Amino acid sequence: MPIYRTGRTCYFTESPTHPYRGIFMHFSRKMMNIKPSATLAINAKVLELKARGVSVTSLAVGEPDFPTPEHIREAGIQAIRDGFTRYTAVPGIPELREAIAEYFRRIYGVNPSPDCTIASNGGKQSLYNLFLALLNPGDEVLIPVPYWVSYPAMVYLCQGVPVYVRATSAQHFKITVDQLEQNRTEKTRILIFNSPSNPSGSCYTEEECAAIVQWAVQHNIFIISDEIYDQLVYEPAKPTGLAVWWERYPEHIAIVNGLAKSFAMTGWRVGYTLADPSLIKILNQITGQTTANICSIAQKAAVAALTGSYDCVASMREAFQRRRDMSWKEVSSWKNVFCPKPDGAFYLFADISGLYTEALPDATAVCSMLLEKAGVALVPGDAFGDPACVRFSYAVADDVLMDALHRIRKALYEA
Ligand SMILES: Cc1ncc(COP(=O)(O)O)c(C=O)c1O
Numbered sequence: 001m002p003i004y005r006t007g008r009t010c011y012f013t014e015s016p017t018h019p020y021r022g023i024f025m026h027f028s029r030k031m032m033n034i035k036p037s038a039t040l041a042i043n044a045k046v047l048e049l050k051a052r053g054v055s056v057t058s059l060a061v062g063e064p065d066f067p068t069p070e071h072i073r074e075a076g077i078q079a080i081r082d083g084f085t086r087y088t089a090v091p092g093i094p095e096l097r098e099a100i101a102e103y104f105r106r107i108y109g110v111n112p113s114p115d116c117t118i119a120s121n122g123g124k125q126s127l128y129n130l131f132l133a134l135l136n137p138g139d140e141v142l143i144p145v146p147y148w149v150s151y152p153a154m155v156y157l158c159q160g161v162p163v164y165v166r167a168t169s170a171q172h173f174k175i176t177v178d179q180l181e182q183n184r185t186e187k188t189r190i191l192i193f194n195s196p197s198n199p200s201g202s203c204y205t206e207e208e209c210a211a212i213v214q215w216a217v218q219h220n221i222f223i224i225s226d227e228i229y230d231q232l233v234y235e236p237a238k239p240t241g242l243a244v245w246w247e248r249y250p251e252h253i254a255i256v257n258g259l260a261k262s263f264a265m266t267g268w269r270v271g272y273t274l275a276d277p278s279l280i281k282i283l284n285q286i287t288g289q290t291t292a293n294i295c296s297i298a299q300k301a302a303v304a305a306l307t308g309s310y311d312c313v314a315s316m317r318e319a320f321q322r323r324r325d326m327s328w329k330e331v332s333s334w335k336n337v338f339c340p341k342p343d344g345a346f347y348l349f350a351d352i353s354g355l356y357t358e359a360l361p362d363a364t365a366v367c368s369m370l371l372e373k374a375g376v377a378l379v380p381g382d383a384f385g386d387p388a389c390v391r392f393s394y395a396v397a398d399d400v401l402m403d404a405l406h407r408i409r410k411a412l413y414e415a
Contacts, residue, residue, distance in 0.1 A: 033156040038383030057404040060377040064264040069312040075304030079297040088293040092119030099306035108243035115277045123258035123271035131158040133282045139189035144175040146384035169351040172340040173200035196229040199384045199391040200349040201342020213245045229345040231262035234321040237343035250276040263305045268298040323394040346395040353388040374407040
């Protein structure tokens with residue numbers, strides 16, 4: 001383990017082969033609050049167990065189990081065949097920016113110009129660059145809890161201050177305007193809004209969105225709306241992105257989306273931001289100086305995805321809805337577990353604090369026991385700011401999912 005000397009941001013080098021072994025290395029003070037991603041750490045643990053021949057089912061995954069649809073893969077292959085392998089314009093090829101704008105027309109009926117878009121290396125880069133563009137040291141960012149694991153780390157890296165606003169399971173994990181107002185100060189600069197949510201799957205209704213937007217506009221607070229799961233909303237809930245509000249208040253809202261979850265394209269790394277052209281210009285400068293354009297081949301695949309038929313999206317959504325229904329029915333029947341029914345994404349977020357005992361005092365202990373006894377990996381809620389809960393991903397085949405849940409039930413109640 002590295003040795004941290006308080007106040008000096010120094011570590012000893014750890015590498016046994018490093019020529020300056022034992023000499024101080026100086027790391028940025030910004031790194032002090034950055035923890036490794038908990039979900040990636042669990043995935044690493046699962047891989048390690050599998051490599052040792054242990055049978056483990058991971059319900060910790062954050063990606064669709066479906067392959068990228070054929071016509072999208074073909075477009076990538078064609079791009080390679082055509083030699084489309086050089087640098088492109090930093091914000092993306094014009095075709096892609098037009099396709100992103102077209103997505104908002106097709107899904108939300110708003111009419112942005114391609115100048116209001118920029119492609120990114122996944123939704124993650126869109127979010128990070130927005131924080132870089134908007135935050136000054138000490139600016140506060142309201143982060144509803146439970147939150148997606150990377151928001152606090154990104155805010156810290158951009159020298160902002162996360163302010164957590166807790167939504168309990170009894171509130172179906174949705175914050176209210178009253179709670180936001182209680183946490184507002186003169187330093188509040190940004191609200192990060194994520195609907196459907198990872199980890200809870202909660203979706204805000206149109207009325208709830210309207211109330212939050214109006215509050216933010218009134219207090220000059222910028223909303224970053226992370227809509228990466230917008231295509232994964234299950235009836236009777238309706239998709240409620242903020243695009244319509246963005247059209248009205250472009251200087252107060254930026255929308256982040258991407259193709260990873262909706263089009264099963266996690267590895268292609270294509271995300272995008274919709275924002276006022278003045279902000280897009282800044283994002284373009286950041287991108288130009290740091291990463292430049294995203295992969296040219298992935299851009300062609302993304303154009304095929306966004307402009308093609310959405311039947312593939314609909315059939316994946318149908319499968320996720322079926323799994324949501326069967327897994328929620330099972331988990332919500334468990335004694336001392338409370339799991340609000342999620343409206344979207346592909347996660348259940350269950351309050352298991354009713355199961356805590358001296359031997360199993362928290363979510364991490366419960367998850368370790370389940371990994372050992374049931375051979376199933378889950379993510380403890382601490383990773384998302386809520387230690388009362390655990391997250392189950394249902395992005396696995398129906399039979400694998402139900403078998404894993406039955407094994408968990410056995411380990412919890414038949415021990
Ligand atoms: C809520 C949320 N936002 C953003 C992302 C980042 O997505 P991408 O793979 O496009 O970077 C994820 C990925 O897990 C997510 O769950």
